[in-house]
Amino acid sequence: MKIGVITFSNSKDNYGQMLQIYAMQCFLKKMGHECFLIRYTDSPKAKASFKWSKAITYLCRFPQYAIWYVQQKKERRQQKVYATSAQSSNILRRFDEFLRDNIEMTPKIYDETSIINNPPQADAYVCGSDQIWCGDWAYYLNFASENAIKIAYAPSMGGITNFSPEYEAQMKRLIHRLDFVGMREQSGVEVCKRLGRTDAVQVVDPTLLLDTKDYDKIRIPVATPKPYLFLYLLGNPIGYKTKYFYDYAASQGLDVVYVASQGKVDDYEKFPAQVGEWVELLANAEMVITNSFHCTVFSLIYHRRVVTVPLVGGYERMNTRINELLENAGLEDLILNKELEYYQQDDWDFSGFDMYKNSELKRTSDYFDKIIGSKSI
Incomplete structure (x- = not known):
């Protein structure tokens, strides 16, 4: 089966991002599928936001945020000094080269308009992993056809559990289109259940699906x-x-x-x-x-x-x-x-x-076997 995977892939210094892309693709290929990364550029719009009802929490934590703010200002001043060397370091990391040599991916890079108007063709789509469920709707597979199998595997909300009413309404609509919802954190599972996906489960990060x-x-x-x-x-x-x-x-x-x-x-x-x-x-x-x-x-x-x-x-x-x-x-x-x-x-x-990792690998393999085998294409 041909499977398209969408997740963050544009980092120049986040090793975890590169390795979870590699792990997801490797896992699906080991299961016998043809897999490719959907390259995508985020839009500055459609970002999740906290509810104002949480304002009291922020106020209670003000001393922590104040300390962090001062530290961030200091680090930003330092970053101006280190900026040139940092850019040079990112070039030496060769993340683009890693993707080119190890990952099957779309020739073009999509944005929120092109992915709707001319989506990459696949039998099934996977969104995940990484902290993708606080931004663009493409990461909820809004571009996938009704007939395609749609799987959320280990997307994260980064611990955020409250959103604006507008964002939450759209999120609810899109997650009900999915054939499987497996969240990276239990807090994400609880959000999905609150939005009506009572079948949501917690799954492990894809990097845990491979061995040394x-x-x-x-x-x-x-x-x-x-x-x-x-x-x-x-x-x-x-x-x-x-x-x-x-x-x-x-x-x-x-x-x-x-x-x-x-x-x-x-x-x-x-x-x-x-x-x-x-x-x-x-x-x-x-x-x-x-x-x-x-x-x-x-x-x-x-x-x-x-x-x-x-x-x-x-x-x-x-x-x-x-x-x-x-x-x-x-x-x-x-x-x-x-x-x-x-x-x-x-x-x-x-x-x-090792016992935990092996049991989760079996559980995840069973999920994919059941989901992909549950629909005829």
């Missing part, structure tokens, strides 16, 4: 000091200075290989890894420290010692998916809430994660 042998195919060798700590930080705020992680690594006799998104600004040298190099660096690390969901996922897949740093400053809702993952795998202790020395033990047990 699948990711080993894209690894690129990197010359590194050994042993080393792999530090991967997104630009979202955390309650620790980068120096804290470097000081810990030094105390353990570890060098540091530091990769970061463009939004992370500090005075430490960063390596602009290609996607395959990022996987290679993680897979060979003595230890991993990150505030990234996908970096946590890959650390667990490769059985690396990982410590996950929670987000702060108004971004706490984005910790949900990491918390849920670690709880399901019985690894809640991997969230950084103690001194780093606490995480030094050698007897890390990944058996619970």
Whole structure:
């Protein structure tokens, strides 16, 4: 069956975005389907918004937001200084090259008008994963014909649960067109149920549907000091200075290989890894420290010692998916809430994660077999 997948694909520095595209396509191909990525450019319109009834929540959290705002202003000033080097780093990451070499995709890039007027042709469509369900209606498969199979697999609302009445009404209409709704977070499942999709379920991120042998195919060798700590930080705020992680690594006799998104600004040298190099660096690390969901996922897949740093400053809702993952795998202790020395033990047990991952792979495979086999094309 020919399946078109739509998700975010335009990042120049988000490794998780590239790897979830690869994982979804690889998974569907392993199931025997022809799969392609629908390249799409977002519109500035149709963004979800919070209800004013939540205003009291924002006011209660004002001190947190104020601290975050000051920090953001400081980082924006620093980013002006680092802007040229950041752009150079993104070029060296070669994300476009990764997509070209590893992903089947549409020749053209669609926008909200062209995807309606001349949609890519497929027997079935998948929207997901990533935080796509707060924006353009294309990510709800509004362009797909009534006869096509329509699947939402692991889209996220980023922890948002309240929207403007206009946005929510359109969302409700579109999700009722879907043949299957599987959300990445339980909070998204609850929103869908509130909107009438009582059959919505929670599913895992597509990166959890593959094994190391699948990711080993894209690894690129990197010359590194050994042993080393792999530090991967997104630009979202955390309650620790980068120096804290470097000081810990030094105390353990570890060098540091530091990769970061463009939004992370500090005075430490960063390596602009290609996607395959990022996987290679993680897979060979003595230890991993990150505030990234996908970096946590890959650390667990490769059985690396990982410590996950929670987000702060108004971004706490984005910790949900990491918390849920670690709880399901019985690894809640991997969230950084103690001194780093606490995480030094050698007897890390990944058996619970492996069991969880294998059971979710079977469950997801069963979902797709049932959905795709339930309609005649």
